[in-house]
Amino acid sequence: MSTPGPALTQPGTARAERGPGPVRVRLSVNGTEHTLDIEPRVSLLDALRERLDLTGAKRGCDQGTCGACTVWVDGRRVLACLTLAMSCEGHEITTVEGLSQDGEPHPMQQAFVEQDAFQCGYCTPGQIMSAVALIAEGHAGDDAEIKEWMSGNICRCAAYPHIRAAIRAVRDQT
Amino acid sequence: MRPITYLRATDTATAVAAVSTDPTSDFLAGGTTEVDLLRQDVLNPRRLVDINDLPLAGIEGTPEGGLRIGALARMSEVAAAPVVRERFPLIAQALELGASAQLRNMASMGGNLLQRVRCSYFRDAESPCNKRDPGTGCSAIEGFSRGHAVLGTSEHCIATHPSDVAVALVALDARVHTLGPNGERTHAIDDFFLLPGDSPHREHPLEHGELITAIEVPAAPVARHSLYLKVRDRESYEFALVSVAAALSVMDGTIAEVRVALGGVATKPWRARRAEDFLVGATVRRDDFAMAARVELADARPTPMNAFKVELAQRAIIRALDMLSDGTGTGPAPRPGIGSPS
Ligand SMILES: Cc1cc2nc3c(=O)[nH]c(=O)nc-3n(C[C@H](O)[C@H](O)[C@H](O)COP(=O)(O)OP(=O)(O)OC[C@H]3O[C@@H](n4cnc5c(N)ncnc54)[C@H](O)[C@@H]3O)c2cc1C
Ligand code: SF4
Ligand code: FES
Ligand code: FES
Numbered sequence: 418m419s420t421p422g423p424a425l426t427q428p429g430t431a432r433a434e435r436g437p438g439p440v441r442v443r444l445s446v447n448g449t450e451h452t453l454d455i456e457p458r459v460s461l462l463d464a465l466r467e468r469l470d471l472t473g474a475k476r477g478c479d480q481g482t483c484g485a486c487t488v489w490v491d492g493r494r495v496l497a498c499l500t501l502a503m504s505c506e507g508h509e510i511t512t513v514e515g516l517s518q519d520g521e522p523h524p525m526q527q528a529f530v531e532q533d534a535f536q537c538g539y540c541t542p543g544q545i546m547s548a549v550a551l552i553a554e555g556h557a558g559d560d561a562e563i564k565e566w567m568s569g570n571i572c573r574c575a576a577y578p579h580i581r582a583a584i585r586a587v588r589d590q591t
Numbered sequence: 592m593r594p595i596t597y598l599r600a601t602d603t604a605t606a607v608a609a610v611s612t613d614p615t616s617d618f619l620a621g622g623t624t625e626v627d628l629l630r631q632d633v634l635n636p637r638r639l640v641d642i643n644d645l646p647l648a649g650i651e652g653t654p655e656g657g658l659r660i661g662a663l664a665r666m667s668e669v670a671a672a673p674v675v676r677e678r679f680p681l682i683a684q685a686l687e688l689g690a691s692a693q694l695r696n697m698a699s700m701g702g703n704l705l706q707r708v709r710c711s712y713f714r715d716a717e718s719p720c721n722k723r724d725p726g727t728g729c730s731a732i733e734g735f736s737r738g739h740a741v742l743g744t745s746e747h748c749i750a751t752h753p754s755d756v757a758v759a760l761v762a763l764d765a766r767v768h769t770l771g772p773n774g775e776r777t778h779a780i781d782d783f784f785l786l787p788g789d790s791p792h793r794e795h796p797l798e799h800g801e802l803i804t805a806i807e808v809p810a811a812p813v814a815r816h817s818l819y820l821k822v823r824d825r826e827s828y829e830f831a832l833v834s835v836a837a838a839l840s841v842m843d844g845t846i847a848e849v850r851v852a853l854g855g856v857a858t859k860p861w862r863a864r865r866a867e868d869f870l871v872g873a874t875v876r877r878d879d880f881a882m883a884a885r886v887e888l889a890d891a892r893p894t895p896m897n898a899f900k901v902e903l904a905q906r907a908i909i910r911a912l913d914m915l916s917d918g919t920g921t922g923p924a925p926r927p928g929i930g931s932p933s
Binding site: 433458479496500547 | 592593594595596597598599619621622623626627629630631637638639641643667690691692693694696697826827828
């Protein structure tokens with residue numbers, strides 16, 4: 418393991434080539450700054466799960482086809498498996514662990530429980546991150562629109578009708 | 592996945608210099624193709640030059656009625672832009688019918704044009720494939736070719752070009768602006784995508800390190816009445832089996848102007864010029880649509896597995912023109928822009 422020089426993290430040196438060994442990276446996740454030493458090839462998903470113990474985002478396919486790894490970068494839903502962790506320096510990352518406030522689950526999390534919107538639960542954190550974003554985007558108008566704009570989140574247990582019920586419930590609360 | 596180094600570029604000149612002077616460097620935009628294929632060992636750059644901080648994300652209507660889209664504008668942003676939805680519904684529809692909401696938030700317009708084929712032999716990093724490993728042969732021709740192309744193929748490669756929005760852009764005679772080691776260039780979009788011929792590994796006329804800076808769409812009033820029709824195995828989050836970008840303007844019962852381009856069936860986004868030539872001056876009749884579609888597909892060279900596409904493409908062309916002529920195919924209703932969750 419090569420030692421990253423402290424100069425690598427100084428402002429103004431962002432143009433320097435970094436890697437291929439571990440380099441010091443600063444990530445802001447759920448409002449907390451983290452410093453970690455990772456290789457540039459490490460995905461945001463692996464950095465979150467393996468290094469920061471934030472295992473909410475799941476690895477389903479690791480190639481952009483399932484949505485289980487959905488998180489927000491600067492408030493926009495994206496796939497953590499196709500994002501390099503290093504490219505998120507200077508951006509705010511939000512994971513499902515960051516949704517609850519004051520120990521209370523987010524209304525969408527509550528609605529997923531109430532509507533029985535999961536079976537095995539593997540896709541659920543990604544569904545919830547997508548669902549909250551969906552409503553903020555204004556794409557939860559009717560069921561057809563919800564289906565289309567949630568299509569990036571596959572549920573192997575096919576809990577779709579209940580997921581849509583949870584989304585409708587939260588949409589109609591606001 | 593091999594180790595890589597990472598460089599974040601803060602100005603275009605540095606980005607171009609970094610990549611053009613190093614054959615083992617690639618640009619990194621949204622990463623939805625680049626990171627995916629790096630991980631599959633299909634691409635193996637030594638270094639990624641992150642271009643996401645470059646000031647190339649604008650989306651502007653031009654005073655003449657056209658559009659200028661920065662290479663780093665995201666698919667979701669372009670699709671949501673009111674000027675795009677109003678002037679070029681087919682662009683907004685092609686974007687929103689592609690990939691997923693998450694991918695569209697990541698994927699840039701420049702990267703979209705340069706995305707790589709979805710041929711499973713290309714992607715498995717092992718099978719003989721002329722595109723990935725020139726001279727090794729094409730596994731698809733005798734193999735699994737259901738999704739492959741029927742137009743523009745060669746004996747060396749039959750992979751379908753996967754982009755949706757490129758089909759709309761080809762119908763609109765867009766131009767691709769670049770900055771390379773030798774300065775700025777402008778490519779007509781039809782010349783920007785190369786047929787596989789005997790060198791399927793060459794997909795674009797770009798030099799290594801030539802950066803796409805913007806996509807320009809010239810004014811086209813006909814495009815206000817346009818659509819993108821996408822036919823696929825599942826209703827969403829899937830590449831096209833066949834797609835049609837079309838725009839139509841009718842005067843006194845005859846076709847004054849028409850644009851047709853096809854996706855999912857050809858090795859490049861396919862401008863259906865033969866169909867267009869047949870249709871201009873023709874009447875707005877299903878028989879004429881059918882004849883135009885037949886003319887366009889006359890040279891199709893299907894495999895036993897994808898022969899269905901020849902018929903499907905013709906039906907899709909007819910459907911698209913039908914929808915435009917009976918008024919069911921106008922642009923999408925404007926929707927509120929993309930907010931951010933809180
Ligand atoms: C699961 C999945 C489903 C998809 N479905 C669809 C679909 O239905 N329809 C569709 O059209 N697309 C689809 N896509 C493809 C997606 O749209 C592309 O991967 C995306 O547009 C690429 O853009 P990017 O910014 O992520 O590019 P990157 O991955 O960052 O880059 C792609 C390539 O272009 C180069 N590059 C990037 N920007 C520039 C530039 N400005 N100048 C020069 N070179 C550049 C990079 O070096 C790289 O080689 C899908 C992708 C996935 C993973
Ligand atoms: S169709 Fe093209 S990409 Fe697919 S195996 Fe043949 S040469 Fe490779
Ligand atoms: S793990 Fe990221 S989309 Fe499947
Ligand atoms: S609940 Fe099992 S995959 Fe969705």
